[in-house]
Amino acid sequence: MLARKLDKYIERHYANNKSALLLKGARQVGKTSAIREYARKKKMNLIEINFYEDDSARGIFKGSQNAKDVLLRISAHTKKKTSLPDTMIFFDEVQKCPEVITWIKFLVDEGSCRYALSGSLLGVEMKGIESVPVGYMAVKEVFPLDIEEFSRCLGLSDEVIARVAESFEKRIPMDEIIHAALIRMIHLYLVVGGMPAAVQAYVDTNDLNVVEEKQKEILDMYKWDISQYDKDRKLEINEIFNLIPSELDAKNKRFILKNLNEHARFSRYENSFIWLKNAGAAIPALNIQEPTFSFKLNELRNLFKLFQNDVGLLTCQYASGIQLQLLQGEIKQNYGAIYENLVAQELHCHGFGGDDHELHYFNSKKQGELDFVIAQNGKVIPIEVKSGKDYERHSALTNVLGNRDYNIDFAYILTNDNLHIDDKRIYMPIYMLMFIQKSPAPAEQIFRFDLYNL
Numbered sequence: 001m002l003a004r005k006l007d008k009y010i011e012r013h014y015a016n017n018k019s020a021l022l023l024k025g026a027r028q029v030g031k032t033s034a035i036r037e038y039a040r041k042k043k044m045n046l047i048e049i050n051f052y053e054d055d056s057a058r059g060i061f062k063g064s065q066n067a068k069d070v071l072l073r074i075s076a077h078t079k080k081k082t083s084l085p086d087t088m089i090f091f092d093e094v095q096k097c098p099e100v101i102t103w104i105k106f107l108v109d110e111g112s113c114r115y116a117l118s119g120s121l122l123g124v125e126m127k128g129i130e131s132v133p134v135g136y137m138a139v140k141e142v143f144p145l146d147i148e149e150f151s152r153c154l155g156l157s158d159e160v161i162a163r164v165a166e167s168f169e170k171r172i173p174m175d176e177i178i179h180a181a182l183i184r185m186i187h188l189y190l191v192v193g194g195m196p197a198a199v200q201a202y203v204d205t206n207d208l209n210v211v212e213e214k215q216k217e218i219l220d221m222y223k224w225d226i227s228q229y230d231k232d233r234k235l236e237i238n239e240i241f242n243l244i245p246s247e248l249d250a251k252n253k254r255f256i257l258k259n260l261n262e263h264a265r266f267s268r269y270e271n272s273f274i275w276l277k278n279a280g281a282a283i284p285a286l287n288i289q290e291p292t293f294s295f296k297l298n299e300l301r302n303l304f305k306l307f308q309n310d311v312g313l314l315t316c317q318y319a320s321g322i323q324l325q326l327l328q329g330e331i332k333q334n335y336g337a338i339y340e341n342l343v344a345q346e347l348h349c350h351g352f353g354g355d356d357h358e359l360h361y362f363n364s365k366k367q368g369e370l371d372f373v374i375a376q377n378g379k380v381i382p383i384e385v386k387s388g389k390d391y392e393r394h395s396a397l398t399n400v401l402g403n404r405d406y407n408i409d410f411a412y413i414l415t416n417d418n419l420h421i422d423d424k425r426i427y428m429p430i431y432m433l434m435f436i437q438k439s440p441a442p443a444e445q446i447f448r449f450d451l452y453n454l
Contacts, residue, residue, distance in 0.1 A: 001037055002153050002196055002203070004030065006142060010038045013138060020104050020115035022094070025142035026280030026309055027225065028218050030196040031118040034142070035090050044114070045087040047080045051100075052093035061099045067110035070103055088114045095119045105133040120225075120280075143349035144194030144310045147434040151185060153199055168435045171426065173418045182431045183416050184329075190338050191323045193312015194345070208323055215316040222281055237272045244282060244308050245317040248337035252369065254287075255306045273306070283307040283348050285359035291373045291406055293380055295360050305361060307344040314341050339387040340371055343414060343433060347372065347383075351438030367403070368396025377439050382411040391415045391427070401425075412436070 006023075013021050023031040039046040049057050060073045071082045074089060082089065089107075091100050094117050107115055117137070145153065148161065160178060167174045174182070192202045197214045201207070226241065227234050247255045276282040287303035288295055308314035315322060315338055326335065344359055352374050353359040362370040362382070372383040382401075384394055397411055401424050414430040421427070 001033075002030075002145070002149075002200055004034060004145065004149055006030065006034050006140070007037065009140060010034060013140075014038070014114060017138065018108060018111070018114075019135065020108055020117060020137040022117040022119065022137055022139045023142050024119045024139060027120045027221055028195055028197060029142045029144055029280070031120075031142050032092055033196065035088075035092075035116045035118060038116075039088050039090070042086065045081070045084040046090060047074065047078050047082065047087065048090045048092060049074070049078065050092040051096035055096070058097045058099065061097070061103055064103070067103070067106040070107060071110070071112070082113055086114075087112070088116060090116045090118070092118045093120060101133070101137070105136040108136045144312075144345070145196065145199055146194060146346055146349050147186070147189060147431060150189050150192070150194060150199060151182075151431075151434075153203055154185065154188075156185070164432060165435055167419060168428070168432045171419065171421060173420065174429065176418065179418050179429060183429065184327075186342075186416075186431050187326050187329060190311055190326050190342060191315055193310040193315070195310050195312060198312050211312075212316055212323070215313055219313055219316065225279075233272050233275065236269060237275055240269070240272055240306070241276060241281060244306055245314060245337075247306065248308075248314070248341060249318075252363075253305050253337060253340065254363075255304055270301075273304075276306075281309055283309055283344050283353060283359065285344060285353075285361050285372065287363050288360045288373060289364075291362045291370065291380055291382060291400055291408065293375060293378075295373075295375065299358070299360070303363070305340075305344075307341045309345065311338060311342045311345055314338060336385065336387045339414075339430070340385045342430070343372060343383065343385050346433050347374065347436070350436065362396075362400070364396075367399040370396055370400060374436075376436070380406070380408055382408065383436075384411065384413045385430075386413060386415045389416075391417070392422075397425070 010021065023034065025031055036046065036048075049060075051057055057077060060070060060077055064070045064073065075082045081087075091097070094100050100117065104115060104117070107113070151161070163178065164174065164182070166172075173179075191208065192198055192211055193215070195215065195218055197218065198211050201210045201214045222241065223238060226238050243255075247253070250256070273282075273284065277284055283306070285305040285307065287300045288298040289300060290298050292298065308317075315326070318338075326338070344353075347353060347359055360373045362373050370382045371385045374381050374383060382397060384397055386394075391413060394413065397413070400406055401408055401411060408424070410424045410426055413425055413427045414433060415427055416430065417427065419426070419428050419432070
């Protein structure tokens with residue numbers, strides 16, 4: 001069983017709350033297995049109802065009068081006792097039964113069981129369950145394993161991770177032996193990615209053919225879901241999904257609508273792109289007109305890049321043989337798409353892209369293009385991704401850093417080389433991406449307004 005940060009989150013939730021917990025995210029990111037593992041560790045009486053596999057389970061809620069009535073029906077349907085101590089009832093694939101959200105408040109109030117829920121966004125916008133009963137259910141989005149989780153699954157120690165964190169915080173180079181090993185680990189992550197089934201296959205077998213089989217199974221599952229869930233737009237959604245690798249491999253990596261249809265207009269296809277984003281199958285990055293703090297005001301929503309939700313799935317979609325070249329360190333210019341997808345995926349799961357906001361990049365005819373632009377601790381930070389050796393050439397970054405109107409203090413350039421600094425440019429090994437986290441909200445924001453003198 002893979003160790004995840006999610007495991008600790010689930011444990012904290014149930015230790016401190018009586019409320020239910022809903023895990024949401026794309027297919028195959030580890031939602032169901034995380035709940036099962038928690039119940040196993042706590043030796044709970046787990047009652048699992050999967051609404052995707054058991055459509056008749058929806059009838060549990062029809063005509064029910066109260067929570068006790070629902071529990072009685074659950075017991076009859078599953079042939080398991082809900083009255084046993086430490087019982088957890090797990091509603092899986094709840095997008096197939098939105099009625100369960102209506103009942104969660106009453107079931108939690110009844111108090112005899114604990115509740116977990118899981119829902120796949122793939123093929124479903126889930127608008128029916130986004131109205132969360134406040135105080136009765138928490139929601140946690142689940143992603144593929146990030147770089148830190150992947151490294152721990154390979155056996156990287158807390159001590160080494162602490163040394164990398166210290167190097168990142170103090171802006172000092174890593175030990176060269178450790179640095180070289182971590183770069184090789186990144187190359188492996190580019191091939192395996194973070195889908196739990198693929199990572200588990202690698203941990204168990206070290207066989208990349210087995211890993212690729214798992215990845216192809218997941219890709220086939222995504223395409224099957226596209227064909228099942230949205231019959232009106234399934235052809236264009238599938239075509240967009242299939243075009244992600246080739247569009248990222250193009251010179252500017254921007255998604256060109258004409259590659260879908262010579263007369264394509266964004267207004268026609270916008271809902272299909274939104275569908276893929278809401279499904280968790282793709283990660284958009286929107287162009288901004290200026291690298292300034294007001295990203296939303298600067299967005300050009302019809303100009304965007306579209307990344308795969310997992311870098312291993314992207315690599316799997318490219319020509320056979322690319323995996324071995326990556327592992328041997330034969331990084332070519334056209335592998336920049338894979339590196340950039342890795343960065344998009346990591347930033348996304350660290351909170352820089354999500355339900356109410358997007359990742360961003362900057363492109364200007366006069367100044368050039370920046371791969372990503374993020375906001376952290378009240379500052380705008382450009383991020384450049386360089387997979388090759390010629391990583392100190394970046395005219396667009398020079399133009400932006402030299403523009404006083406932008407007032408940018410520094411930029412990250414993610415490379416395969418060790419950490420060093422040149423004025424405002426922080427050249428950083430790409431594995432340190434694991435420490436670029438979204439700033440947490442302040443614990444308190446108290447402001448007292450006094451009208452006493454009036």
